[in-house]
Amino acid sequence: MAMAVVLVVLVVGSLLFHYLSPWYFLPIASNWGSIDDTVSITFWVTGFVFVVVNLFMAWCVLRYRTGKTKAAHYEPENKKLEGWLVLLTSVGVAAMLTPGLFAWAKFIDVPKDAAVLEVIGRQWNFNYRFPGEDGVLGTVDARFITEKNPFGINPDDPHGKDDILIATQELHIPVGKPVKMELRSIDVLHDFTVPQMRAKMNMAPGLVTYLWYTPMRTGKFDAFCEQLCGIAHYAMRGTVVVEDEASFQKWKAGFPTFAQMQAEPPGDATAGAASYAVCAACHGAQGEGNPALNAPKLAGQQDWYLKRQLNNFKAGSRGANDKDTYGKTMAPMAQTLPDETAINNVIAYIKTLPDTPAVQTVKGNAKDGHGAYENCAACHGANGQGLWATNAPRLKGMSDWYMVTQLKNFKHGIRGGDRRDSYGPQMANIALMLDNDRITADVIAYINSLK
């Protein structure tokens, strides 16, 4: 009795949930309507089976319960009935499979006119590469990967010279044009997924995989890595912006080619010394930092990190948030550096400054902090030295009070909330791991204890 009722309730409940709940596929943004169609066909077939079989079972349970029937019917088998059922099932299966296979056939053959671009997965972010005028992507190999050539482009390949390298999390693609994404990984398995586009494919080192679609509507979409790739797997996020051709071209033009990247002249420290005078006011003549003025230690910090942050401040992707009091004082200062060369110069100068460990101000339990730091270590290095490969700055021996405030800012979206800040959002996701101030202090204490 109860059983029959429950079964019916569950069936009806499932249907209601399906039709009433707000949670379902996000509205499609690509040409893969055929996938959605297959989904709905599958839903109809399986839904039908689900309802019919279960309701029939509920009825049996109700009708043939003890007390209602005297004796069970004796019938070893009924070949005919079984035959029909198998036949029906096969029809149902065929009904789902056929459109499925056709959709798949479309999915795997890329239209000739599709524009090619490359998505690179690395622990734990995406990079992108467009072919230059020659329309051909240069050859690559893991062996070429260095700090100066993070994409591993073959320096001897002329096709590679004009490739446009996009070392940010944000990718723009033109609306209404088919794109073929060649997927590549330099370390472990990754994956590139934009739910609204439906298409998805893994990236595997030593292999180039691909997927293609035609974006159908403009907008901003999340890109996820849906293949487990280590500790920061969940923080490996990109953004795909679909926009009209013109603004796409404008966006693309803003990025350097491989050749330009290689040709970039090293900064000139002496020239930088002059502009550093401004910084010295807060950060100290030796770049040792000044807690009173909330200016962190600069000496000994990685140059690529300083450069990115200066650019962020200039671009307003950092220090724009009202709650970021000190960031907002820094932002205008960054404006005083007119161009890339100026930035390179001042950083070159900072590099010359003596690297004396900052005074330790934060009290915490280093032992408790160790466990949590295991996660930080994945990017910042086992002893906080910072790693260019993961875009993670040095922590050891830097201003600890500053790290505390920054972690707070990250947690509350004051910093890293702006997606133009390429790697800020990732840290924001990670920082959420520190549930309270105590554990934060412990982690900092552990970092301080690093030799």
Next chain:
Amino acid sequence: MTQPASSGTAEALPLAPGIEGVVADWSSDQRAFKKVPWGKAMMWIFLLSDTFIFSSFLISYMTVRISTTVPWPNPSEVFGLNVGGVEVPLLLIAIMTFVLISSSGTMVLAVNYGYRKDKVKTFIYLLLTAALGATFVGMQAFEWSKLIFHEGIRPWGNPMGAAQFGASFFMITGFHGTHVSIGVIFLIIVAIKVLRGDLDTMKPGFMTGRKGTYEIVETMGLYWHFVDLVWVFIFAFFYLW
């Protein structure tokens, strides 16, 4: 676990003709494989499972051999043996293979005499098989040392080319060698049992407490022939490809 009194249903009733009869007989009661003692059936199934292990190994080896980007070393050079100044390709392997195959021959004889419950002959041939097996392992050890010390081949790399060469070679031949060695040990144990006459007196096994019978000789044989067969494949895939 002794020879059946009668083969039961199989003869007791006339069999239906054709496939039906086969199925009916196979699915009849007590034993699917008539007249097959438990130990033998178990060995069959174990070997089936073991086949999957070796297939997985060999398939993996082929895959990496194809996937690797570095050229594959030329086996006939690597495995060449220098006899009086002349490089003879695959000499050692030829001998090893010959030894192992002939050990299969002696095993057949052992099983044969085992059936006739001829203690001494069975013992001798079992021991002979074990000896040949041991020789094989010994020569393999020699080859390994040659590869490692003279030709500098390591699991993680080698001077001649693809690293996977050393890796899969040591792994697969090593795994097979282990099989042979285990075989040798058991051959000796069985041989001793035979000579002591445990199998005639049905003396219960030291650990299992099962009555000893001459079936174990045959079961042992199955295993041994299997190990030889596997070697033939390894030989083909590593040395001839």
Next chain:
Amino acid sequence: MTYVTHDETEFVPPMEVDEPELYHPKTWIGKYVWSQDAKVIAVQYALTAMFVGLVALVLSGIMRLQLGWPHTFSFITPSTYLQYVTMHGMIMVIYLLTALFLGGFGNYLIPLMVGARDMVFPYVNMISYWVYLFAVLLLLASFFVPGGATGSGWTLYPPQAILDGTPGASWGIILMLVSLAFFIIGFTMGGLNYVVTVLQARTRGMTLMRLPLTVWGIFMATILALLAFPALFVSCIMMILDHTLGTSFFMPALVDKGQQLGYNGGSPILFQHLFWFFGHPEVYIVALPAFGIVSDLISINARKNIFGYRMMVWAILAIGGLSFIVWAHHMYVSGMNPYFGFFFATTTLIIAVPTALKVYNWVLTLWRGKIHFTVPMLFAIGFVFTFINGGLTGLFLGNVPVDIPLSGTMFVVAHFHMVMAVSPILVVFGAIYHWYPKITGRMLNDRMGKLHFWITFIGTYAIYYPMHYLGFMGVPRRYYALGDTLIIPQSAHALNEAITIAALVVAAVQIVFLYNLVWSYFNGEPSGPNPWRATTLEWQTPDTPPKHGNFGPTLPIVYRWAYDYSVPGAPDDFIPQNQPPGKKAGPGVSAAGLRPA
């Protein structure tokens, strides 16, 4: 085959095999610790499996806490989360379900149901358990080594699994791989026993087509395991070598944190093929025994023969065979040659047909039956419902283009929990309620049982049905936290909380079950030899619980199939398999022999 299985027969074939002499232990230790009695080994297996199962259950609770209320529990960090997920999955699939169904139920039921004194090689059987125990200890040890357990996901995909961007990449992964290797060795010892016992040690009159479906299910599952585990064994060895000796089987040239590693030319996809060649059969290894057991539970409690017994057997064989040619449906988005998609999608969906047949026959067995709502029956019906649901979502994933958007999302998680974490687990419980009387001589308490059932059944459905919809939205699996995204509405977080609450309730009610197990052992009402009035041999043993040797002085002789319930004209509504014919006659019952008439 024209001879029908449900015919009884006068014919009693002569004895083919002498009974094995059993090893009779003298000491208590010999009886209950180093025991060679399959029934004792079974209990040892079952208790160990249930213990690790509980560990995994606790882990799942912790994971749910994190997903329900992210950033509130500071001991759950991204790396510990991944470690919990990995250990949870691996323990549940291998160390709980596989061990419990084959090592536990297999050991207990096979000899009793086929009418054998014991497994064919009791000594090997005993070793099998101790190796399994060792594997379990190794696995648990990996929590305590430096770096902790591996967090590479239960699929252990390289390169990630052995690079230090993943928790436990130094020691945890090695222990995991070694533990798996030992599990496989131990299992093989047991598995050979089960197969040979079924094939070669059946009692007189017990033809293959008279075996209870429980035996068929476990038998087929064991064969699958014997042929599938080798692939895992080999990949374990190769990954250990890659890790320790720096070989490059699965490792291509790659750059780890900016460092060039020595690897070159290996193939990560190869591992995935090997893993899933094992992995897919594995999921049927835990499903087939459930299919078999549930068939018997339904038949017994509906007082009606299982509908279409012969088709049920063929379906089991078909599923077993097909499960070896569908593995790559786990790899549609792995980057393997896309043309495989066509083949594997087709084979995958074809599996639905034999499975469907089983589902139909379960329902048709209820149809026109006389249903007793005992606790085992409740669990059985619950299984059919959840399995239909989970199986159907499997068809979504099997249909390649539909899998593309869903792969790697919570939809997959929901699918396999519905079909593996709920359905077979329900059967496990049903089976425990069903055979507990035979094992202990006492019934499990009914009221506790019903409470346990209703909450577990409805609760688990409440956990996993909604989870599918998170997957539709694109919520990825193995995610420590969603953080801020453009895709997930705030309401989704509420959904996650609800799921967590349901999960915690369900997990809590398991305590009732455990309590019941202990309480009834002392206070349960005595069950008598055959409380369910069942036909199969294990209920016909002279003493309950059965003694070593199972059947007293003489082995039973089987005259009929296992499903003679409510036979017209019969005095009673069930006829034990070993009851000689002639006591009654009725339609559909001829005196034809084993042979085609």
